[in-house]
Amino acid sequence: MTAPAPPSVAGARSLVEPVLRDAVARLDPLTARVAGYHLGWSDPYGRPATPGGKALRPALAILSARAAGADVGSCLPAAAAVELVHAFSLLHDDIMDGDRVRRHRPSAWTVFGRSAAMLAGDALLVLAGELLLEQGTRGGVWAARGLAAATQRLIAGQASDLEFEGRPEVSLEECRRMSADKTGSLLACSCSIGAMVAEGPAHLVAALAAFGAQAGLAFQLADDLLGIWGAPEVTGKPVLADLRARKKSLPVVAAITSGTTAGERLAKLLAQPDPLSEPELAEAARLVEEAGGRAWAEAEAEHRLDAAERQLAALDLPRGVREEFGEIIRFIASRDH
Amino acid sequence: MTAPAPPSVAGARSLVEPVLRDAVARLDPLTARVAGYHLGWSDPYGRPATPGGKALRPALAILSARAAGADVGSCLPAAAAVELVHAFSLLHDDIMDGDRVRRHRPSAWTVFGRSAAMLAGDALLVLAGELLLEQGTRGGVWAARGLAAATQRLIAGQASDLEFEGRPEVSLEECRRMSADKTGSLLACSCSIGAMVAEGPAHLVAALAAFGAQAGLAFQLADDLLGIWGAPEVTGKPVLADLRARKKSLPVVAAITSGTTAGERLAKLLAQPDPLSEPELAEAARLVEEAGGRAWAEAEAEHRLDAAERQLAALDLPRGVREEFGEIIRFIASRDH
Numbered sequence: 001m002t003a004p005a006p007p008s009v010a011g012a013r014s015l016v017e018p019v020l021r022d023a024v025a026r027l028d029p030l031t032a033r034v035a036g037y038h039l040g041w042s043d044p045y046g047r048p049a050t051p052g053g054k055a056l057r058p059a060l061a062i063l064s065a066r067a068a069g070a071d072v073g074s075c076l077p078a079a080a081a082v083e084l085v086h087a088f089s090l091l092h093d094d095i096m097d098g099d100r101v102r103r104h105r106p107s108a109w110t111v112f113g114r115s116a117a118m119l120a121g122d123a124l125l126v127l128a129g130e131l132l133l134e135q136g137t138r139g140g141v142w143a144a145r146g147l148a149a150a151t152q153r154l155i156a157g158q159a160s161d162l163e164f165e166g167r168p169e170v171s172l173e174e175c176r177r178m179s180a181d182k183t184g185s186l187l188a189c190s191c192s193i194g195a196m197v198a199e200g201p202a203h204l205v206a207a208l209a210a211f212g213a214q215a216g217l218a219f220q221l222a223d224d225l226l227g228i229w230g231a232p233e234v235t236g237k238p239v240l241a242d243l244r245a246r247k248k249s250l251p252v253v254a255a256i257t258s259g260t261t262a263g264e265r266l267a268k269l270l271a272q273p274d275p276l277s278e279p280e281l282a283e284a285a286r287l288v289e290e291a292g293g294r295a296w297a298e299a300e301a302e303h304r305l306d307a308a309e310r311q312l313a314a315l316d317l318p319r320g321v322r323e324e325f326g327e328i329i330r331f332i333a334s335r336d337h
Numbered sequence: 338m339t340a341p342a343p344p345s346v347a348g349a350r351s352l353v354e355p356v357l358r359d360a361v362a363r364l365d366p367l368t369a370r371v372a373g374y375h376l377g378w379s380d381p382y383g384r385p386a387t388p389g390g391k392a393l394r395p396a397l398a399i400l401s402a403r404a405a406g407a408d409v410g411s412c413l414p415a416a417a418a419v420e421l422v423h424a425f426s427l428l429h430d431d432i433m434d435g436d437r438v439r440r441h442r443p444s445a446w447t448v449f450g451r452s453a454a455m456l457a458g459d460a461l462l463v464l465a466g467e468l469l470l471e472q473g474t475r476g477g478v479w480a481a482r483g484l485a486a487a488t489q490r491l492i493a494g495q496a497s498d499l500e501f502e503g504r505p506e507v508s509l510e511e512c513r514r515m516s517a518d519k520t521g522s523l524l525a526c527s528c529s530i531g532a533m534v535a536e537g538p539a540h541l542v543a544a545l546a547a548f549g550a551q552a553g554l555a556f557q558l559a560d561d562l563l564g565i566w567g568a569p570e571v572t573g574k575p576v577l578a579d580l581r582a583r584k585k586s587l588p589v590v591a592a593i594t595s596g597t598t599a600g601e602r603l604a605k606l607l608a609q610p611d612p613l614s615e616p617e618l619a620e621a622a623r624l625v626e627e628a629g630g631r632a633w634a635e636a637e638a639e640h641r642l643d644a645a646e647r648q649l650a651a652l653d654l655p656r657g658v659r660e661e662f663g664e665i666i667r668f669i670a671s672r673d674h
């Protein structure tokens with residue numbers, strides 16, 4: 001079942017896309033072509049395509065500007081900047097993970113080669129900072145520093161994820177911290193960057209970031225659940241993809257560290273050196289469930305959403321902002337899209 | 338023959354290294370380890386090593402601050418930032434080019450894997466911007482914007498270099514533009530960033546950047562000559578490395594487009610699909626020389642150095658600054674180090 005995105009997400013996309021297109025058009029032709037393909041604007045030959053990507057992070061950035069009482073127009077470069085950092089991280093992650101499919105299409109590195117995709121990622125990362133500094137305001141500088149700090153945490157999370165692959169044991173706490181870095185930090189920045197650009201009060205920026213961090217964990221938990229039980233037509237990835245790659249995702253680590261017999265059997269299964277057969281993959285998924293990893297992740301996602309909403313409830317926000325924030329994070333965490 | 342680096346380069350290294358070490362220490366442990374190895378501070382196991390890298394770009398950055406009458410201390414983060422962008426580009430370039438040796442040691446990706454080296458490059462790129470924005474001054478923002486623009490040109494140059502590999506014909510003008518982007522832009526930024534941080538006059542910043550751009554081309558020409566005729570013990574690369582990789586470097590393109598018989602024979606030799614044998618590589622080097630590519634590159638490098646020095650001669654600079662700039666660019670362009 002595919003739920004439609006909230007109207008604010010579609011609205012954000014139509015507002016931000018022209019800013020993104022103008023920004024990418026400044027890059028050298030090869031890099032612009034790779035970026036345009038990755039962002040869903042064109043096919044491998046540079047011909048126009050029907051864009052498929054959502055604009056969840058830009059929608060959150062726009063709401064955060066509204067939360068600070070600012071008008072939407074002034075925060076569009078910031079909304080574009082968080083999307084550019086997201087695009088950078090996906091371009092590089094797909095190369096690192098060897099993922100050949102992204103949003104139901106061949107990933108950029110499979111079309112243009114690893115080198116061109118790496119360069120495009122580098123260029124989008126730099127472009128994000130440029131859009132913010134071009135504002136020529138103190139708020140723009142604040143936002144650029146906030147986005148850079150979030151990007152460092154994103155990189156640190158990806159580095160931990162890599163490091164976990166080569167390690168026999170990972171604690172649930174380590175896994176949670178990795179997810180907070182890898183997914184939570186950019187979502188926290190997206191939920192507060194508009195208020196930075198608008199030079200809103202520091203306590204508002206901090207509360208919005210805390211809201212985004214909680215929402216980010218809920219998002220990662222939903223993503224981890226989809227990585228095991230998601231239907232390929234929804235995820236755009238093969239069935240049981242994360243178990244196949246032996247990712248130490250949150251439900252898997254929760255299962256392994258559960259102290260149950262099923263958890264022990266799962267650990268043993270995932271530790272064997274040979275590639276897992278299809279029946280072994282199905283068995284692994286069953287063991288995650290039996291050890292309580294699935295139920296824990298579902299409950300934990302719900303707790304995180306509640307905590308996120310409590311963060312917002314304590315704030316005095318302009319009409320409609322709280323509701324739209326709530327709609328988007330519920331949509332993100334449902335991930336049946 | 339190895340000429341010693343000018344004293345200002347050694348001085349810059351001892352000033353900048355503590356700033357670089359403090360900055361890298363903030364990164365996550367895996368990324369910090371890769372960066373520490375790449376920067377020559379440690380061996381693959383994280384144990385201290387004798388640093389081998391020069392600090393040419395930081396030395397230029399410090400001189401550019403002195404050119405604007407600023408004290409050296411205030412520009413050290415900027416001097417570190419240009420070195421970080423240089424380190425980022427080498428980390429990523431070595432992966433893209435498959436280069437296994439860097440400064441006489443195994444390159445970072447061969448030691449830590451491609452993914453960890455990519456992430457370390459990403460982290461150093463972001464860190465460079467952070468160091469500049471942390472200044473909290475208008476000059477810091479100016480420098481951050483200047484460095485971002487230079488990085489975009491560096492990326493565009495690398496993208497052109499990639500694109501040239503798959504093309505039968507490249508004009509000398511295209512090749513020159515690629516070198517100006519890939520090497521000239523960061524050198525131009527290094528030669529002017531200290532004056533930006535010091536909020537010096539715009540005409541001084543522009544003149545210093547123009548000086549650096551000319552010096553950068555001289556540097557690239559010297560590097561291209563070494564890529565063909567450099568001794569492996571000097572370059573740290575196999576003999577005839579650039580011809581082996583069929584790089585469309587400036588002397589090669591000058592030879593191919595010379596309209597001579599030797600140039601035509603060179604073009605034919607480099608266009609054949611099979612890997613070149615050792616006698617064919619030696620023949621290719623001979624043909625570059627016979628077609629006038631070597632003499633052209635040597636003369637062109639000299640012209641660029643003269644043009645660079647003319648840029649400086651027109652400026653009213655504090656005592657010693659012009660001479661030290663001249664020493665460094667002559668040293669860079671000699672590249673017998």
